[in-house]
Amino acid sequence: MEINEIKTDQCVIIGITGRLDTTNYSVLEKKIMELIDNNSTKILVECSKMDYISSSGLRILLMGLKKITLMKGKFALCGLQENISEIFEISGFTSIFDIHASTEDALKVF
Amino acid sequence: MRFRFPRITFFRGLAFRYSIFFLIAIVMILFVPLVIGYGSASVLLFIKAQKEATILTEQTVARFKNVLQPTELVPQTLVQAMENPNINAGEVLRIARDFVRHDTVVFGTCLAFEPYLGGKDSYWYAPYAFEKHGRLTTRILGSSDYDYFKMDWYRLPKLLNMPVWTEPYYDAGGGDTLMCTYSTPVYRNVGGKRIFTGVLTMDVSLSSFSRMVKSVNIFKTGYGVLISRQGKIIASPRPVMNNQNILDITRVGKGKLTQLAVRGMMAGKSGFSSMDGLEAKKFPSFLSYAPVGKTGWSFGILFPEEELYDDMYKFLKVMSWMFGISIFILLITTILITRKMTRPIVRLVEATHKIGQGDFNAKLPVRKSKDEVAQLTRAFGVMQDELRNYIHHLEVTTTEKEKIESELKVAHNIQMGMLPRGFSTPDNWDLFATLDPAKAVGGDLYDFFYLDADHLCIAIGDVAGKGVPASLFMMVTRTLLRAKAVAGTPINLVMQSINHELCQDNPSQMFVTFFAGIVDLKTGEMEFCNAGHNYPYVLGSGEQIRQLKVRNGLPFGIYDTADYTSSKFSFNPGEILVLTTDGITDALNITNDFFGEAKLAASLTALASKNTRALTELLIGELKRFSSGAEQADDITILALQYKTAAGAMPPPAQTVQLTLLNQVSELDKLAARIEELSGTWNIPPKTGMEVNLVLEELFTNVVFYAFDDQHEHTIIIDFVLTDVHQLLIRLEDDGKPFNLLETKVDDVIDKPLEERQIGGLGVHFVRKMMDSVEYRRDGDKNIVTLTKNF
Numbered sequence: 001m002e003i004n005e006i007k008t009d010q011c012v013i014i015g016i017t018g019r020l021d022t023t024n025y026s027v028l029e030k031k032i033m034e035l036i037d038n039n040s041t042k043i044l045v046e047c048s049k050m051d052y053i054s055s056s057g058l059r060i061l062l063m064g065l066k067k068i069t070l071m072k073g074k075f076a077l078c079g080l081q082e083n084i085s086e087i088f089e090i091s092g093f094t095s096i097f098d099i100h101a102s103t104e105d106a107l108k109v110f
Numbered sequence: 111m112r113f114r115f116p117r118i119t120f121f122r123g124l125a126f127r128y129s130i131f132f133l134i135a136i137v138m139i140l141f142v143p144l145v146i147g148y149g150s151a152s153v154l155l156f157i158k159a160q161k162e163a164t165i166l167t168e169q170t171v172a173r174f175k176n177v178l179q180p181t182e183l184v185p186q187t188l189v190q191a192m193e194n195p196n197i198n199a200g201e202v203l204r205i206a207r208d209f210v211r212h213d214t215v216v217f218g219t220c221l222a223f224e225p226y227l228g229g230k231d232s233y234w235y236a237p238y239a240f241e242k243h244g245r246l247t248t249r250i251l252g253s254s255d256y257d258y259f260k261m262d263w264y265r266l267p268k269l270l271n272m273p274v275w276t277e278p279y280y281d282a283g284g285g286d287t288l289m290c291t292y293s294t295p296v297y298r299n300v301g302g303k304r305i306f307t308g309v310l311t312m313d314v315s316l317s318s319f320s321r322m323v324k325s326v327n328i329f330k331t332g333y334g335v336l337i338s339r340q341g342k343i344i345a346s347p348r349p350v351m352n353n354q355n356i357l358d359i360t361r362v363g364k365g366k367l368t369q370l371a372v373r374g375m376m377a378g379k380s381g382f383s384s385m386d387g388l389e390a391k392k393f394p395s396f397l398s399y400a401p402v403g404k405t406g407w408s409f410g411i412l413f414p415e416e417e418l419y420d421d422m423y424k425f426l427k428v429m430s431w432m433f434g435i436s437i438f439i440l441l442i443t444t445i446l447i448t449r450k451m452t453r454p455i456v457r458l459v460e461a462t463h464k465i466g467q468g469d470f471n472a473k474l475p476v477r478k479s480k481d482e483v484a485q486l487t488r489a490f491g492v493m494q495d496e497l498r499n500y501i502h503h504l505e506v507t508t509t510e511k512e513k514i515e516s517e518l519k520v521a522h523n524i525q526m527g528m529l530p531r532g533f534s535t536p537d538n539w540d541l542f543a544t545l546d547p548a549k550a551v552g553g554d555l556y557d558f559f560y561l562d563a564d565h566l567c568i569a570i571g572d573v574a575g576k577g578v579p580a581s582l583f584m585m586v587t588r589t590l591l592r593a594k595a596v597a598g599t600p601i602n603l604v605m606q607s608i609n610h611e612l613c614q615d616n617p618s619q620m621f622v623t624f625f626a627g628i629v630d631l632k633t634g635e636m637e638f639c640n641a642g643h644n645y646p647y648v649l650g651s652g653e654q655i656r657q658l659k660v661r662n663g664l665p666f667g668i669y670d671t672a673d674y675t676s677s678k679f680s681f682n683p684g685e686i687l688v689l690t691t692d693g694i695t696d697a698l699n700i701t702n703d704f705f706g707e708a709k710l711a712a713s714l715t716a717l718a719s720k721n722t723r724a725l726t727e728l729l730i731g732e733l734k735r736f737s738s739g740a741e742q743a744d745d746i747t748i749l750a751l752q753y754k755t756a757a758g759a760m761p762p763p764a765q766t767v768q769l770t771l772l773n774q775v776s777e778l779d780k781l782a783a784r785i786e787e788l789s790g791t792w793n794i795p796p797k798t799g800m801e802v803n804l805v806l807e808e809l810f811t812n813v814v815f816y817a818f819d820d821q822h823e824h825t826i827i828i829d830f831v832l833t834d835v836h837q838l839l840i841r842l843e844d845d846g847k848p849f850n851l852l853e854t855k856v857d858d859v860i861d862k863p864l865e866e867r868q869i870g871g872l873g874v875h876f877v878r879k880m881m882d883s884v885e886y887r888r889d890g891d892k893n894i895v896t897l898t899k900n901f
Contacts, residue, residue, distance in 0.1 A: 021778060021782075021807055022807060023775055023778045051800075052782075052800055054146065054804050054808060054811075054873075055808055055873045059870065082797075083796070083800050087876075088879070090875070090876060091876070
């Protein structure tokens with residue numbers, strides 16, 4: 001898994017490439033905590049290049065959502081692949097997360 | 111078992127025993143003077159009684175004599191006077207009569223004449239004057255009925271020519287009373303010749319003696335007895351005895367002493383002796399006796415022996431009571447005192463019980479005095495303190511020991527954790543290694559790692575010594591190897607560098623034998639360096655076995671400038687390189703035989719056809735069987751590397767694939783890789799592959815995180831079976847705690863709002879949602895989950 005970070009005027013976009021699983025979820029966890037510590041409360045996770053996610057990965061996204069929501073910020077996802085969408089669907093996360101088809105769509109809500 | 115102190119009863123206690131000993135001593139001490147006192151008192155009493163009785167006897171006898179003296183003197187005077195022929199017999203009689211009238215005991219007098227000497231015409235002539243009813247009467251005695259010539263009072267004085275006292279008699283014709291007569295012979299001068307003329311008698315009434323005898327009192331019942339010469343009892347206060355003969359009384363039933371005393375009395379002697387008494391019954395008595403003048407009588411005083419000692423006995427009785435009471439009081443006092451003295455000891459014993467039962471804070475009795483008990487208590491206090499300190503010290507050291515042990519365990523875990531576990535190699539290579547430490551922390555090591563994609567570094571080493579120091583040295587060596595071995599550096603230079611580093615700071619002069627090789631995975635060439643380590647074995651196909659007997663330098667840690675060379679070895683297809691430490695050849699069995707090189711070579715030959723894991727495990731199994739019962743003396747390390755076939759000759763895809771994973775999260779990469787591989791070979795769609803991967807990751811991480819309480823390495827086996835063109839069967843096996851994922855309730859977790867959402871249970875939810883069937887069973891100590899997925 002690779003993570004890149006783009007800072008825009010509206011928010012911080014975190015792009016995930018590859019697999020987000022038990023072996024590497026901590027990398028993302030660290031990144032999100034870092035942003036929260038720096039008072040970046042507007043985070044968009046760009047998932048178009050993420051081709052695998054397990055419950056460990058989902059846990060980090062859930063954690064990010066909870067913390068940012070408590071800070072009255074904004075935490076959104078965008079560009080989920082079909083397979084990943086299904087996992088979100090099964091886990092019941094689609095109703096909790098603010099999920100957008102594309103980055104452009106997502107940026108409108110920030 | 112805990113020792114129970116016997117309960118101290120009163121009779122076994124010190125107080126009682128001391129009191130008894132004390133009392134016995136006191137009784138002994140008092141008894142001696144008491145006995146002596148009793149003895150001397152009885153002797154004194156006897157002497158006193160004897161004196162008293164003798165004096166009383168003599169006094170009484172003197173009284174008798176006083177009374178009788180005139181009775182004897184008056185006739186003697188008169189008789190002398192009568193020798194004078196000028197004196198008239200009538201005159202004599204008149205004087206005698208006056209005497210009778212005045213004397214108390216003499217009641218009659220008689221002047222009895224020889225035939226025809228009193229009057230010329232009379233054969234008998236005896237004028238007798240006697241007192242009767244207060245008047246003096248005169249009568250002339252002598253007739254054929256009363257022939258006084260034959261009577262004792264006349265016959266005896268005539269015969270003996272001297273005054274005589276007669277035996278007591280009852281004079282029927284004369285005085286008509288019980289009496290004794292004092293007869294004095296009368297002589298007259300007739301023509302110059304002294305001729306017996308007759309007798310002058312004095313009759314003495316015995317009733318007055320009786321009064322005198324009766325007035326004698328000694329002790330309680332002591333009494334006097336007056337007997338005549340022939341034993342006739344003249345007077346006594348016992349009416350039964352009067353007129354009896356003492357010989358008759360004492361003849362039957364009395365002892366020898368009595369006979370002797372009576373005979374002494376009758377012989378006119380005086381004395382003091384013990385006897386049986388004069389009554390019918392025997393009363394041990396004393397008799398004091400003395401003769402009464404010329405009368406031939408004997409006076410005795412009798413008194414019972416017991417009366418003599420009566421007062422003493424009374425005194426003794428009182429004394430005994432007092433003695434008894436004193437001893438009783440003494441006993442009670444002693445018991446109370448000793449109890450008071452031993453009470454601290456009893457308390458001490460109770461405190462000691464408590465200490466014995468583990469209560470080291472038990473309170474000891476407080477003693478302010480400085481006696482022995484206080485010293486003992488203080489000594490106990492010191493002992494208690496020391497015991498408490500000792501236990502505390504023991505607790506501390508035990509805790510520390512436990513801490514050290516747990517730290518050793520951690521060290522062991524760290525050491526074991528340093529050894530590589532992932533045996534992932536290209537398909538044409540097969541690698542397996544194991545280390546079995548002798549103690550918790552060992553001095554062996556093995557290692558293998560990739561220098562680059564084509565070069566694998568393998569190493570084995572053995573630090574001289576065991577335990578923590580060896581382990582630390584081993585870790586340093588291994589770290590140095592990892593640091594120095596880089597792609598492109600010849601192995602001998604790596605070794606030289608490691609040795610140099612190890613020699614820099616090696617105060618404990620440890621050393622390590624080491625073998626390292628760099629294998630070119632493409633060509634099967636190996637460049638190696640053996641620094642004093644056991645020669646490696648090479649197992650070829652067809653049970654060929656050989657050793658790489660090359661030495662390339664000294665063990666590490668000896669000379670920092672030591673040089674190392676390198677050698678080359680080329681794997682033939684199928685060959686297995688086996689690296690070992692001397693823990694195998696030096697393994698001992700219970701009869702102290704070594705496993706040895708020959709046995710190792712034989713075992714390896716037999717195992718040549720196995721894969722590296724099987725070979726290693728079977729060899730260790732054989733070693734354990736050999737040394738069963740004996741303690742493992744050294745670490746056992748084996749590293750086996752097999753060059754299976756030439757690179758590129760891949761085996762045909764199997765319909766069944768097994769994947770063995772260790773309980774480490776990092777193994778997930780292997781899982782993902784294997785699923786991707788299978789997706790290609792078995793034509794599994796990417797979505798299905800992802801779902802299988804996701805489900806297996808959830809199950810696998812669940813096992814890794816929750817199934818094991820220990821820190822040990824476990825394996826999780828996953829079997830993939832392509833049962834149909836479009837069905838996959840997956841079997842997952844672990845030896846962790848029982849866990850049935852089907853029993854987990856998860857559905858209600860899913861629909862909750864954000865605030866209540868928890869991630870737990872989501873994995874199991876995925877398993878159920880994404881798989882077509884899920885089964886769980888517990889087989890022995892294994893959890894087995896079977897899944898099917900259609901695609």
